[in-house]
Amino acid sequence: MSATMSNTGAAHAASHDHGHHDKTGTVIFGFWIFLMSDLIAFSLMIANYADAEWHGIANGPSPHELFSLGLPTIETMALLISTFTFGICTLGMKYGASMKRTVGWLVVTLALGAIFLGIELYEFHEFWTEGNTPQVSGFLTAYYSLVGLHGLHVTSGIIWGILLMVQMKTFGMNDLIKSRLVRLGLFWHMLDIVWIALFTKVYLMGVL
Amino acid sequence: MSILGSLDWNDIFIVPFFTDPSLSTGIAAGAGGIVVLGALAVMVLLTVKGWWKPLWSNWITTLDHKKIGVIYIVLALIMLIRGVLEAVVMRAQQVSPAPGFLSVEHHAELFSTHGTIMIFFVAMPFLTGVINVVMPLQIGARDMEFPFMNAVSLWLSIGGAALVMASLVVGHFETGGWTAYPPYTGIKLSPNEGVDYWIWSLGLTSVGSTLSGINFLVTIYKQRAPGMKLFDMSIFAWATLCTAILMIFAMMPLTVASLMLALDRQAGFHFFTATQGGNMMNFANMFWLFGHPEVYILILPAFGVFSEVIPTFSGKKIYGYTSLVWATIAIAVLSFTVWVHHFFTMGQTAHLNAIFGIATMTIGVPTGVKVFNWMLTMWRGKLRFSTAMLFSTGFIFTFVIGGITGVMLANPTIDFATHNSLFLVAHFHNMLIPGLLFGMFAAVNYWFPLCFGFRLDEKWGRRSFWLWMIGFYGAFMPLYAIGLMGAPRRMAFFTEPAYFPWLVIAMLGALCVLAGLTAQIIQVWVSVKNRESLMVPAGDPWDGRGIEWSLGCPVPEYDFSTIPAMTSREPWVDAKEAGKRVMDPTEFVDIHLPKPTGMPFLVGLVATLFAFAMIFQMWLIAAVGFVAMWVLVLIRSYDTDWEETVTAEELREGYEAHKRLVETTPQIRLDDEFTTKNRGLIMETQV
Numbered sequence: 038m039s040a041t042m043s044n045t046g047a048a049h050a051a052s053h054d055h056g057h058h059d060k061t062g063t064v065i066f067g068f069w070i071f072l073m074s075d076l077i078a079f080s081l082m083i084a085n086y087a088d089a090e091w092h093g094i095a096n097g098p099s100p101h102e103l104f105s106l107g108l109p110t111i112e113t114m115a116l117l118i119s120t121f122t123f124g125i126c127t128l129g130m131k132y133g134a135s136m137k138r139t140v141g142w143l144v145v146t147l148a149l150g151a152i153f154l155g156i157e158l159y160e161f162h163e164f165w166t167e168g169n170t171p172q173v174s175g176f177l178t179a180y181y182s183l184v185g186l187h188g189l190h191v192t193s194g195i196i197w198g199i200l201l202m203v204q205m206k207t208f209g210m211n212d213l214i215k216s217r218l219v220r221l222g223l224f225w226h227m228l229d230i231v232w233i234a235l236f237t238k239v240y241l242m243g244v245l
Numbered sequence: 246m247s248i249l250g251s252l253d254w255n256d257i258f259i260v261p262f263f264t265d266p267s268l269s270t271g272i273a274a275g276a277g278g279i280v281v282l283g284a285l286a287v288m289v290l291l292t293v294k295g296w297w298k299p300l301w302s303n304w305i306t307t308l309d310h311k312k313i314g315v316i317y318i319v320l321a322l323i324m325l326i327r328g329v330l331e332a333v334v335m336r337a338q339q340v341s342p343a344p345g346f347l348s349v350e351h352h353a354e355l356f357s358t359h360g361t362i363m364i365f366f367v368a369m370p371f372l373t374g375v376i377n378v379v380m381p382l383q384i385g386a387r388d389m390e391f392p393f394m395n396a397v398s399l400w401l402s403i404g405g406a407a408l409v410m411a412s413l414v415v416g417h418f419e420t421g422g423w424t425a426y427p428p429y430t431g432i433k434l435s436p437n438e439g440v441d442y443w444i445w446s447l448g449l450t451s452v453g454s455t456l457s458g459i460n461f462l463v464t465i466y467k468q469r470a471p472g473m474k475l476f477d478m479s480i481f482a483w484a485t486l487c488t489a490i491l492m493i494f495a496m497m498p499l500t501v502a503s504l505m506l507a508l509d510r511q512a513g514f515h516f517f518t519a520t521q522g523g524n525m526m527n528f529a530n531m532f533w534l535f536g537h538p539e540v541y542i543l544i545l546p547a548f549g550v551f552s553e554v555i556p557t558f559s560g561k562k563i564y565g566y567t568s569l570v571w572a573t574i575a576i577a578v579l580s581f582t583v584w585v586h587h588f589f590t591m592g593q594t595a596h597l598n599a600i601f602g603i604a605t606m607t608i609g610v611p612t613g614v615k616v617f618n619w620m621l622t623m624w625r626g627k628l629r630f631s632t633a634m635l636f637s638t639g640f641i642f643t644f645v646i647g648g649i650t651g652v653m654l655a656n657p658t659i660d661f662a663t664h665n666s667l668f669l670v671a672h673f674h675n676m677l678i679p680g681l682l683f684g685m686f687a688a689v690n691y692w693f694p695l696c697f698g699f700r701l702d703e704k705w706g707r708r709s710f711w712l713w714m715i716g717f718y719g720a721f722m723p724l725y726a727i728g729l730m731g732a733p734r735r736m737a738f739f740t741e742p743a744y745f746p747w748l749v750i751a752m753l754g755a756l757c758v759l760a761g762l763t764a765q766i767i768q769v770w771v772s773v774k775n776r777e778s779l780m781v782p783a784g785d786p787w788d789g790r791g792i793e794w795s796l797g798c799p800v801p802e803y804d805f806s807t808i809p810a811m812t813s814r815e816p817w818v819d820a821k822e823a824g825k826r827v828m829d830p831t832e833f834v835d836i837h838l839p840k841p842t843g844m845p846f847l848v849g850l851v852a853t854l855f856a857f858a859m860i861f862q863m864w865l866i867a868a869v870g871f872v873a874m875w876v877l878v879l880i881r882s883y884d885t886d887w888e889e890t891v892t893a894e895e896l897r898e899g900y901e902a903h904k905r906l907v908e909t910t911p912q913i914r915l916d917d918e919f920t921t922k923n924r925g926l927i928m929e930t931q932v
Contacts, residue, residue, distance in 0.1 A: 063390060066463060066466070067391060067459055067460075070463060073493060073494070074496075074497050075497075077498065077501075078497050081502075081534075085505075085516065085527050085531075088527060092522065093522030093524065095515075095520075095521040171512070171513075171515075172513040172515070173521070174515060174522040175515040175516070175518075175521060175523045175524060177515075178508075178514040178515045178523070179516070200879065204883075208885075213885065217882075
């Protein structure tokens with residue numbers, strides 16, 4: 038809901054010239070708060086997973102039997118690199134890079150996100166066809182939900198990025214668009230950090 | 246499966262009455278009929294009076310924080326009427342000869358909807374509404390930081406409430422209480438749509454509350470008047486800040502737990518099932534990770550209200566400002582450390598119970614600090630017992646009793662004997678009726694003129710207070726007694742004769758509460774009728790202390806003509822002591838206010854459609870609704886012309902007009918406060 042900004046009130050009245058600066062800062066601050074709330078959802082899912090990977094195996098496979106590190110490592114690399122490329126994208130924007138360049142790095146970022154997502158879906162598909170569906174056990178329920186929740190976030194990040202590129206064409210690189218790009222960046226980096234926790238907890242500790 | 250999912254004719258409210266006529270199905274059909282007829286009556290009224298258009302342009306599309314607040318409060322009051330009526334029906338059920346006139350399922354639906362409605366659709370909208378109206382005015386802001394998102398929160402909450410109302414007409418609500426513990430609420434034991442109603446109505450409103458929390462927090466951090474430090478804020482603003490933080494962190498566990506339950510039910514997942522590795526304790530933990538902070542989300546704003554009302558009507562500044570603020574912060578932090586006390590008996594070790602028991606008792610300390618702050622504020626003050634003040638003093642007295650039973654329940658060994666009994670039910674009603682409802686009633690009586698320009702009728706207000714107070718004691722003290730005698734909660738009927746006299750008293754108490762609510766409706770009616778004589782156009786009808794009282798009543802849409810200079814914690818009191826009758830203006834500048842838009846209403850409407858479709862498994866409609874919701878947001882993101890300008894000249898005119906009005910309003914004495922002489926601005930200020 039990026040269109041919720043307003044610059045009513047004191048900050049604006051106090052310094053009219055810097056009104057837009059304040060507005061952007063405030064919206065980004067609000068988005069940080071939203072991310073904190075979103076992190077609670079991930080924390081709960083991880084806690085639930087930590088319980089289910091021991092006590093929820095029932096008649097299904099254990100994490101040790103299910104996971105290997107190969108694909109998840111490639112997946113992880115794709116996402117880590119995407120966070121780096123997004124960094125280049127927003128830093129470039131800050132130092133006045135051309136729109137073409139900004140869009141270019143955003144495309145690279147989203148493509149890496151899509152690769153990540155593709156591998157994740159491939160892996161889900163593999164497990165699924167082996168009969169290891171979420172309906173089999175508490176552990177598999179927790180696995181699909183936790184990793185899937187992250188995947189849904191990445192998906193919405195990609196859709197958001199594509200829509201934002203369309204808006205860049207429409208509006209040009211104005212303050213509003215820059216602010217939206219910075220917020221997408223925060224979202225994307227948060228997903229990367231969450232993924233590091235997921236990779237460690239689910240795959241690394243699951244295999245070891 | 247058809248496009249209408251699991252919906253069929255038997256779900257329509259009057260059909261069960263014809264297929265299985267009984268008093269129980271008759272009451273259900275009657276309740277559904279009231280909803281349908283009520284909706285029709287409102288529509289007819291709107292059409293006859295030609296109010297559709299003003300309703301749309303002045304209220305539904307508004308982004309003004311005060312109007313949004315008023316809509317929240319209206320929602321809360323409508324739902325309160327339903328909640329109280331349900332309570333009365335349940336009390337009547339328990340005094341009629343066993344097995345009573347309600348079926349066991351119907352009684353279970355009643356206590357489930359009663360709890361769900363009272364927490365999520367009375368308490369939450371009520372406090373959110375009061376915060377919306379008051380907080381920006383107290384920090385010298387002109388609106389919430391995100392007015393559009395504010396309206397989206399509102400319409401999501403209304404959507405949730407509409408779904409609970411719809412469950413009277415279409416299908417059933419759940420029977421597992423407001424906490425809806427699985428595995429009972431799993432698909433095997435609760436196969437109908439009831440639990441899904443609970444999940445999706447809460448889903449809408451919990452997202453709304455999370456967004457509200459973000460809005461309140463950012464507004465307080467970023468929109469305070471220049472010079473206002475955090476420790477210059479009113480206690481109510483502090484309470485709002487702490488509540489906002491709780492909302493941001495605590496609503497998510499509810500959202501997550503209820504969506505997991507939805508996946509268990511509809512997709513065959515095993516989060517909480519009793520077989521195949523599900524763990525229902527995860528639900529209990531997550532629910533109360535939300536549920537306990539929620540208790541303080543409910544209570545802190547009311548604490549804030551009392552901290553405003555008591556100084557005003559004692560003619561003194563609040564005693565121990567700093568200790569009161571730190572007590573509020575301490576309560577907010579501790580609220581995350583006690584959730585296990587909601588299920589001491591569900592299997593964890595005695596050591597763990599002991600830790601959570603001690604943590605729970607610790608909360609009594611900062612709360613006790615607050616009680617002393619309020620009492621010492623009244624000490625040697627010149628007390629004036631307005632309706633708001635009556636509710637505040639009634640609160641202190643009653644809340645302490647509830648607090649004492651709370652400390653008793655915090656002891657796990659006592660809890661083992663009293664859990665799931667009516668003693669517990671009496672305890673939490675003893676906390677929430679004074680600790681939430683009385684606070685909100687005080688807030689409405691106190692701040693009403695800010696929104697509407699006239700005071701509420703004091704005579705009916707005082708009557709409503711006494712009826713609520715007596716009704717509360719009548720309805721709940723007996724439950725303490727029979728709870729200790731062993732009466733379990735949530736029973737459709739009792740066969741123990743020793744309970745009967747107590748249940749009769751409780752029934753009479755419930756009727757007294759109903760009379761109190763009726764008195765409040767009469768109070769509003771009488772006040773609207775006599776509004777000319779109750780007008781306080783000069784503002785500040787109670788010799789108030791906060792800067793919200795420096796404004797004329799009703800407050801103009803832009804709130805402040807100039808942002809007040811915060812020279813101290815109570816600049817309005819300083820100004821009055823210096824003999825001024827208006828605050829000195831700072832600098833008149835052009836300001837921007839958000840334009841009205843119907844988009845938040847549409848987002849709420851489509852989200853409600855989505856949720857309804859999810860309840861009845863109409864997957865296609867649900868998908869369309871979900872996509873449509875985001876398309877609306879996308880359309881809004883293309884709208885860059887969302888503000889309109891109020892010029893400095895208009896603001897100056899507003900200020901001059903207010904000043905002229907104030908100067909021509911005769912000064913009155915404090916003793917005439919509740920008479921028609923009060924046209925605002927009482928000038929007798931004590932220290």
